[in-house]
Amino acid sequence: MDSVRSTFINEATELLQELDVALLTLENNPNDTVGVEHVFRVMHTLKGNSKMFDFAMIGDAVHDLETVYEDVRTGQRAISKPLLDLSFQTLDHLKALLDDPDCKDEANKTRHITLLKELHALSAEDSGHQSVSEALSATFHIFFKPSKSFLLDGSNPLYVLEDLAQVGKVLMIPHFSEGDFSVTDCQTYWDILLETSAGLKEIREVFVFAEMNSEINVQELNYSGLIANPSFAKEVLKTRFDDTPLSREQLQVWAEMYGQQTLSKTTTLDKSNTSSKAFSSVRVGSEKLEELMNLVSELITTQASLSLFAEQAQNQELETITEIFEKLSRRLRDVAFGMTLIPINNLFNRFQRMVRDISNDLGKNVNLISLGGETELDKNIIESLSDPLMHIIRNSVDHGIELPEVRAAKGKSEEGRITLKAYYSGVFVYIQIIDDGKGIDLKSVRRKALEKGLIQEGDEHTESEIYDLIFHPGFSTSESVTDLSGRGVGMDVVYRTIQGLRGSISVESTLDVGTTMTIKLPLTLSVIDGLLVAIGGEKYLLPLSVVEKCYEIENSRLINNFNELIVLDGVQYPFINLSGEFGQQLDQAKRSQIILVKNNDSFVALTCDHIIGEYQAVVKPLGKYFQDQDFVSGATILGDGTIALILDSQKMVELYVERHQHVKKLA
Amino acid sequence: MGESTKKILVVDDSESIREAIDMALTGAGYQVHKAIDGLDGVKTLGDKSFDLVITDLNMPNMDGISLVQEIRKNDKNKFLPVLILTTESQNAKRMEARNAGATGWIVKPFVKDQLIGVVKKVLR
Numbered sequence: 092m093d094s095v096r097s098t099f100i101n102e103a104t105e106l107l108q109e110l111d112v113a114l115l116t117l118e119n120n121p122n123d124t125v126g127v128e129h130v131f132r133v134m135h136t137l138k139g140n141s142k143m144f145d146f147a148m149i150g151d152a153v154h155d156l157e158t159v160y161e162d163v164r165t166g167q168r169a170i171s172k173p174l175l176d177l178s179f180q181t182l183d184h185l186k187a188l189l190d191d192p193d194c195k196d197e198a199n200k201t202r203h204i205t206l207l208k209e210l211h212a213l214s215a216e217d218s219g220h221q222s223v224s225e226a227l228s229a230t231f232h233i234f235f236k237p238s239k240s241f242l243l244d245g246s247n248p249l250y251v252l253e254d255l256a257q258v259g260k261v262l263m264i265p266h267f268s269e270g271d272f273s274v275t276d277c278q279t280y281w282d283i284l285l286e287t288s289a290g291l292k293e294i295r296e297v298f299v300f301a302e303m304n305s306e307i308n309v310q311e312l313n314y315s316g317l318i319a320n321p322s323f324a325k326e327v328l329k330t331r332f333d334d335t336p337l338s339r340e341q342l343q344v345w346a347e348m349y350g351q352q353t354l355s356k357t358t359t360l361d362k363s364n365t366s367s368k369a370f371s372s373v374r375v376g377s378e379k380l381e382e383l384m385n386l387v388s389e390l391i392t393t394q395a396s397l398s399l400f401a402e403q404a405q406n407q408e409l410e411t412i413t414e415i416f417e418k419l420s421r422r423l424r425d426v427a428f429g430m431t432l433i434p435i436n437n438l439f440n441r442f443q444r445m446v447r448d449i450s451n452d453l454g455k456n457v458n459l460i461s462l463g464g465e466t467e468l469d470k471n472i473i474e475s476l477s478d479p480l481m482h483i484i485r486n487s488v489d490h491g492i493e494l495p496e497v498r499a500a501k502g503k504s505e506e507g508r509i510t511l512k513a514y515y516s517g518v519f520v521y522i523q524i525i526d527d528g529k530g531i532d533l534k535s536v537r538r539k540a541l542e543k544g545l546i547q548e549g550d551e552h553t554e555s556e557i558y559d560l561i562f563h564p565g566f567s568t569s570e571s572v573t574d575l576s577g578r579g580v581g582m583d584v585v586y587r588t589i590q591g592l593r594g595s596i597s598v599e600s601t602l603d604v605g606t607t608m609t610i611k612l613p614l615t616l617s618v619i620d621g622l623l624v625a626i627g628g629e630k631y632l633l634p635l636s637v638v639e640k641c642y643e644i645e646n647s648r649l650i651n652n653f654n655e656l657i658v659l660d661g662v663q664y665p666f667i668n669l670s671g672e673f674g675q676q677l678d679q680a681k682r683s684q685i686i687l688v689k690n691n692d693s694f695v696a697l698t699c700d701h702i703i704g705e706y707q708a709v710v711k712p713l714g715k716y717f718q719d720q721d722f723v724s725g726a727t728i729l730g731d732g733t734i735a736l737i738l739d740s741q742k743m744v745e746l747y748v749e750r751h752q753h754v755k756k757l758a
Numbered sequence: 759m760g761e762s763t764k765k766i767l768v769v770d771d772s773e774s775i776r777e778a779i780d781m782a783l784t785g786a787g788y789q790v791h792k793a794i795d796g797l798d799g800v801k802t803l804g805d806k807s808f809d810l811v812i813t814d815l816n817m818p819n820m821d822g823i824s825l826v827q828e829i830r831k832n833d834k835n836k837f838l839p840v841l842i843l844t845t846e847s848q849n850a851k852r853m854e855a856r857n858a859g860a861t862g863w864i865v866k867p868f869v870k871d872q873l874i875g876v877v878k879k880v881l882r
Contacts, residue, residue, distance in 0.1 A: 098773055139775075139867070140775060250876070
């Protein structure tokens with residue numbers, strides 16, 4: 092059962108998250124009846140499942156929450172802030188209970204009791220109808236006699252009785268039919284006394300499946316307090332096991348003796364259920380997925396060896412097979428990697444709650460908007476992004492967005508806005524966190540950096556260089572330190588985490604208008620399509636995504652070129668002589684290949700000895716000797732067993748520019 | 759022995775419930791097929807023959823009641839037993855399910871033996 096339990100926990104976590112989102116939607120749109128139905132349905136599923144898997148305390152808490160929302164659904168209660176606050180607290184508590192289902196932790200236990208009390212108080216408060224109907228409980232006499240053939244179609248009268256016991260307090264008096272006993276016949280019948288607040292209709296509903304082939308008679312006795320009365324119970328139980336049903340007259344006599352007379356009543360409650368949307372999926376353990384990825388990676392490496400061998404073997408048939416095999420493995424790769432991609436919405440949704448809670452605490456009014464949530468990213472990247480994004484958003488709420496009064500004074504709307512935006516660009520995914528807060532004050536960043544000795548007086552810095560200082564370890568400009576952010580650690584961790592994902596982060600800000608943080612990330616971490624090139628006898632791989640066009644030119648155009656610009660198709664481009672950079676002399680008489688690569692908004696030309704061709708590469712990390720070599724993003728094993736380094740053209744250009752400026756400075 | 763393994767279709771949008779039922783019934787020697795909602799259930803049923811269908815009521819795309827109605831539309835499945843999964847508060851739904859042609863119901867929460875007991879009876 093353990094694996095099912097963990098499935099339940101996963102599922103419950105998702106349901107709780109779904110509830111979080113659904114409740115937040117309700118908060119913004121309290122009259123959304125479809126939304127209420129959705130909330131209700133999710134709660135119902137959660138309750139049912141928790142009870143199935145022995146998470147009774149979760150079941151109880153959800154039940155109470157459901158009771159409150161039942162009133163919302165029937166229009167007897169409006170969505171209010173206290174209600175939502177309590178709901179969110181309950182959801183948080185439920186999340187804790189998933190780890191501690193029996194409340195072994197004292198804190199959880201205390202909270203459980205407090206929350207249940209509050210929920211009860213809430214449901215009692217303005218839905219007095221419940222206690223009224225409790226007082227109106229009536230006693231019914233039910234005669235239930237299944238036909239002899241009742242058992243034959245798989246029915247069991249005991250299930251009916253169990254269900255009946257759910258409706259109210261019951262007293263059951265079984266009787267046996269006299270005569271020959273047969274295993275397949277149902278020879279038992281019952282007189283049942285039921286004290287309940289439910290109506291006749293609900294009682295009849297218990298018998299819906301039994302009605303066809305049994306004798307059922309339900310009648311209300313206008314007396315209450317009978318079942319709880321031991322003397323009454325003793326009298327009626329005397330008749331059990333006899334083959335004589337209780338007579339109505341006799342019952343009436345006992346009822347008069349032991350019960351209190353009540354007025355007849357009829358209550359009906361119609362509960363209808365509506366289904367709402369969900370998406371279909373199969374859950375697979377992440378370790379299985381990882382194994383699949385590894386196998387696919389190995390397959391691709393092996394396939395490269397096979398292609399190489401087929402080429403050398405000069406065998407037509409083998410070549411055809413290899414070609415098909417290559418196509419298939421490429422498709423398999425795409426499908427397999429597609430599986431590890433999940434929409435970033437999963438991540439964005441987590442922040443809704445956080446922003447709500449923090450802004451409430453700080454007395455701010457913040458609206459978090461997410462755009463492009465359907466953008467898909469590798470699951471591992473999404474997981475690693477959670478903390479950095481959380482930090483940035485906290486910073487935005489804490490330091491970026493101003494208090495409502497301040498915003499009003501500046502002529503902005505009182506409600507601050509943080510936009511989370513994700514979109515694709517090439518093989519990269521961009522994530523932007525845009526706030527309309529007070530922006531970053533360049534002067535104060537500069538002053539702080541000077542104080543901390545991060546920069547020297549008199550140094551010249553561009554705006555973006557100054558912004559980048561906020562990612563420096565130990566940097567914090569916040570005047571007051573709150574417990575949310577501003578502890579001076581964080582932004583540097585954000586920076587390192589994103590770098591660790593082979594991504595980058597940049598800041599743009601305008602005072603009093605807002606700040607935009609842009610995170611750029613590779614789509615996937617493990618396989619890329621690349622262009623394999625040879626430089627000085629070694630092989631290198633450039634991601635195909637950055638390659639724009641290839642040219643062939645005479646080396647003479649590269650040698651003795653002082654401004655390092657080259658004209659291709661009538662356009663001037665800066666170029667980097669990679670052969671030279673990698674310590675190779677260019678042969679004046681030969682020709683070089685030029686690869687035009689995208690670099691931010693412009694293009695840069697890179698030279699190489701010759702282009703080998705397209706290659707799908709499994710990216711392997713480099714060992715620690717190479718870990719500081721930014722311009723190499725990894726390595727791949729080629730079909731013949733040799734290694735090719737994967738070049739990060741953008742980092743290479745940065746490094747090149749930096750070094751040449753440095754040389755200039757020295758000169 | 760000699761009797762072929764009985765095929766049961768479990769329809770529930772909740773994976774944990776599906777798995778729990780699967781585990782219990784597979785353990786009891788039944789062949790269990792699963793579907794994630796009514797629509798998927800209809801698709802899975804297709805022209806195959808099952809011995810029993812167990813379905814949840816509250817599901818997206820197609821709920822349990824509609825599934826039962828859909829099943830009964832097919833002459834071949836006129837006598838296919840269908841059990842519905844309900845919670846104690848869904849009495850009203852049971853009536854609807856019966857009218858649609860369901861054979862019986864199982865109340866959630868249930869334990870393994872209860873489930874197997876009901877299934878055994880229906881499949882006898």
